[in-house]
Amino acid sequence: MGSLLRIAPLPFVAAPRAGRLVERNILVYRRIWLVLVSGFFEPLFYLLGIGFGIGSLVGTVPGLEGQALSYAAFVAPAMMASSAMNGAIYDSTFNVFFKLNYDKVYDAVLATPLGPADVAVGEVAWALMRGSLYAVGFLSVMIALGLVSSPWAVLALPAAMLVGFTFAALGMAATSFMRTVQDFDLIFLVTLPLFLFSGTFYPLSAYPPELQLAVQLTPLYHGVDLIRGLTTGALGPGLLVDAAYLAALGLVGLAIVSRRLEKLLLK
Amino acid sequence: MTSVPTGPIDPLIQARGLTKRFPAITAVDAIDFDVAPGESFGFLGPNGAGKTSTMRMIGCVSPITAGSLRVFGLDPTADGPRIRARLGVVPQSDTLDLELTVRENLVIYGRYFDLSRGEAGRRAGELLEFVQLAERSGDKVEPLSGGMRRRLTIARALINEPDLLLLDEPTTGLDPQARHLLWERLYRLKQRGVTLVLTTHYMDEAEQLCDRLVIMDKARIVAEGSPRELIERYATREVLELRFSEADREALGTGPGADPADRVASGDDRAAPGESRHDGRGDGRLDERFAGLAERVEALPDRILLYTADGEAAAVAVHERGLLPESVLVRRSSLEDVFLRLTGRTLVD
Numbered sequence: 001m002g003s004l005l006r007i008a009p010l011p012f013v014a015a016p017r018a019g020r021l022v023e024r025n026i027l028v029y030r031r032i033w034l035v036l037v038s039g040f041f042e043p044l045f046y047l048l049g050i051g052f053g054i055g056s057l058v059g060t061v062p063g064l065e066g067q068a069l070s071y072a073a074f075v076a077p078a079m080m081a082s083s084a085m086n087g088a089i090y091d092s093t094f095n096v097f098f099k100l101n102y103d104k105v106y107d108a109v110l111a112t113p114l115g116p117a118d119v120a121v122g123e124v125a126w127a128l129m130r131g132s133l134y135a136v137g138f139l140s141v142m143i144a145l146g147l148v149s150s151p152w153a154v155l156a157l158p159a160a161m162l163v164g165f166t167f168a169a170l171g172m173a174a175t176s177f178m179r180t181v182q183d184f185d186l187i188f189l190v191t192l193p194l195f196l197f198s199g200t201f202y203p204l205s206a207y208p209p210e211l212q213l214a215v216q217l218t219p220l221y222h223g224v225d226l227i228r229g230l231t232t233g234a235l236g237p238g239l240l241v242d243a244a245y246l247a248a249l250g251l252v253g254l255a256i257v258s259r260r261l262e263k264l265l266l267k
Numbered sequence: 268m269t270s271v272p273t274g275p276i277d278p279l280i281q282a283r284g285l286t287k288r289f290p291a292i293t294a295v296d297a298i299d300f301d302v303a304p305g306e307s308f309g310f311l312g313p314n315g316a317g318k319t320s321t322m323r324m325i326g327c328v329s330p331i332t333a334g335s336l337r338v339f340g341l342d343p344t345a346d347g348p349r350i351r352a353r354l355g356v357v358p359q360s361d362t363l364d365l366e367l368t369v370r371e372n373l374v375i376y377g378r379y380f381d382l383s384r385g386e387a388g389r390r391a392g393e394l395l396e397f398v399q400l401a402e403r404s405g406d407k408v409e410p411l412s413g414g415m416r417r418r419l420t421i422a423r424a425l426i427n428e429p430d431l432l433l434l435d436e437p438t439t440g441l442d443p444q445a446r447h448l449l450w451e452r453l454y455r456l457k458q459r460g461v462t463l464v465l466t467t468h469y470m471d472e473a474e475q476l477c478d479r480l481v482i483m484d485k486a487r488i489v490a491e492g493s494p495r496e497l498i499e500r501y502a503t504r505e506v507l508e509l510r511f512s513e514a515d516r517e518a519l520g521t522g523p524g525a526d527p528a529d530r531v532a533s534g535d536d537r538a539a540p541g542e543s544r545h546d547g548r549g550d551g552r553l554d555e556r557f558a559g560l561a562e563r564v565e566a567l568p569d570r571i572l573l574y575t576a577d578g579e580a581a582a583v584a585v586h587e588r589g590l591l592p593e594s595v596l597v598r599r600s601s602l603e604d605v606f607l608r609l610t611g612r613t614l615v616d
Contacts, residue, residue, distance in 0.1 A: 111378035
C-alpha cells in the first residue's frame with residue numbers, strides 16, 4: 001500500500017483539467033451515439049442465450065452463501081461486470097490508439113495547459129463512463145427480468161463503475177505500449193478468456209485449487225464476485241477485498257498511462 | 268497583452284546555451300537568442316537544422332537537455348502549464364481534431380484553456396470570420412483544403428488570445444493565394460502587438476514577416492540580424508545571373524561534371540587576370556574569366572552567379588571580355604543568397 005500511495009496522488013492531484021477530455025468525447029459521441037449502443041447488446045445476448053437457454057438445463061446453482069440461485073440470476077451479474085469491462089476496453093484501447101498515433105489529438109492537447117496526467121485521467125474517466133452506461137442499461141434489464149434479489153443491488157452500479165475504471169486504466173496502459181494495429185489481437189487474447197473463465201458461467205469451486213488461485217488474480221473475477229455479491233445479497237468482507245483489488249490495479253494502470261504519455265509525447 | 272514597462276524591456280524569450288540532445292543526435296547545440304515583446308522573430312534553416320526542436324522547447328512540450336530557457340520570465344520545466352496558457356502554437360503538421368467540426372475544434376480548444384463555453388463560442392465565431400472559414404463552421408475537418416486547415420490551425424492557436432504565437436513552417440505546402448492570405452493575417456496580428464516566432468525555409472516569407480531572424484545550420488546559429496542586415500553582411504546588393512551554352516560551359520570548366528569544390532571562387536583574393544584557357548583547372552579558368560567583375564563568383568551546374576554592387580555594369584564588363592552568355596539576369600540579392608551561402612547548396616533530407 002505504501003508504494004501505491006506514492007503513485008496514486010500523481011494522476012489525481014495533477015489532473016485538474018481532465019474533465020475537458022471527457023467534454024471532447026461527449027462532443028464526438030453526440031453525433032455517433034448509435035456506436036455506443038452496440039456494446040450493450042453483447043452481454044444481453046449472452047444472458048438470454050446462456051443464462052436462460054442453458055439455464056433451463058442447469059436449474060439452480062449454489063449462491064455465494066449456499067442458497068439456491070437460478071442460473072440466470074447467477075450469470076446476470078457476471079454479464080453486468082463484463083459489459084462494464086467491454087465498454088471501458090473499447091474506448092481505452094482502439095480509440096486511444098488512433099488518437100495517440102494517427103489523429104495526434106493528444107499532441108494538440110498538450111500544447112495547452114493540460115498535461116499528460118490530465119489526458120490519462122480524462123480518457124480513463126470517459127472510458128469508465130462508457131462502461132457505466134452499459135452497466136446501468138444492464139442493471140435495468142436485470143431488474144425487469146426479476147434477476148435481482150437484494151436492495152444492495154443499488155451498489156452494483158458504483159461497483160460496475162469501479163470495474164470500468166480498472167479496465168479503462170489497464171487497457172489504456174497496455175495501449176500505450178502498442179506499436180501496430182495487429183497488436184490488438186493480444187487484447188482479445190486477454191479479454192476473451194477473462195470473460196469465459198472469471199467465474200462468469202460457473203462458480204470458482206468448479207476449478208481445482210491451484211487454478212482457483214490463478215483465477216482469483218484476474219481483475220474480472222473480482223468484478224464478478226463483487227457485483228454478484230451485491231445483486232444476490234451475499235455480503236461479506238470479501239467484497240471489500242474485491243473493491244480494493246480493483247481500485248489498486250486501476251491506480252497502477254493510471255500511473256503507468258501518465259508516465260507513458262509523457263515519454264511518448266513530450267520528447 | 269503584456270504592459271510595456273518604462274525601463275529596458277525584458278525579453279519574452281531568453282535562451283542561453285540552449286541544448287537538445289536525443290539519443291542519436293544533438294538537435295540543438297548551445298544556442299543563445301532573445302525575443303523581445305511585440306517582435307516578429309524567425310528561425311531559418313535547412314531541414315534538420317534544429318528549428319522544430321527549438322520551437323518545441325519554447326512550447327514546453329520538449330524538456331531541455333542543457334542550458335537555460337525562460338519564456339515570459341518563467342522556467343518551462345517548472346511552469347509549463349502557466350507558460351502554455353499564454354502561448355498559441357501552430358505545429359508543423361496539423362493536429363486538428365478530425366472527429367470534430369471546424370467550429371467544435373475551436374470551442375473545445377478554448378475549453379482546454381479554461382474559457383467558459385459562452386466565451387469559447389464567441390471567440391470561435393470571431394476567429395472563423397478572421398480566417399475566412401465562417402461558412403465552413405459546421406463541416407468536418409477532413410474535406411478542408413490544406414490552406415483551410417492551416418487557417419483553422421492558426422485560428423485555433425488564437426483562441427486563448429496568446430501573447431506569443433509559435434508558428435512552425437506555417438505556409439509549407441500551401442498555394443500562393445493561401446500563403447498571401449496567411450501572411451496578411453499574421454501581419455494583422457503583429458500590428459495588434461502579438462509576438463510572432465516562426466520557422467520557415469521560405470526566404471520570401473522570412474523577408475515578409477520577420478523583423479529579425481537567426482539562420483540555423485547543423486544545430487547551431489550561424490547568423491543573426493534583420494533580413495536587410497543579413498543581406499548587406501553576407502551578400503552584395505545585386506546578383507548577375509549568366510547562362511551559357513553547353514559548349515561555353517565546358518570551356519569554362521563549370522559543366523555539370525565539374526567538381527563542386529572548384530565552382531566557388533572569390534574575386535577578392537585572386538585578382539590576377541589571364542587568358543590561359545587550357546590549364547585544365549576549372550576554378551582557375553572561372554576566376555580568370557570573371558576576375559575583378561564581382562566580389563564573389565559562384566558557378567552552378569546551369570548558371571554562373573556574380574555577386575556585385577552593380578549588376579548592369581558587371582554585365583557590360585562580361586560582354587567586353589568577349590563572353591557571350593545565352594541569357595543575362597540582374598536581380599537584387601535576397602535572403603535566399605545569404606541562406607545558401609551560409610548553409611551550402613547540398614541537399615538535406
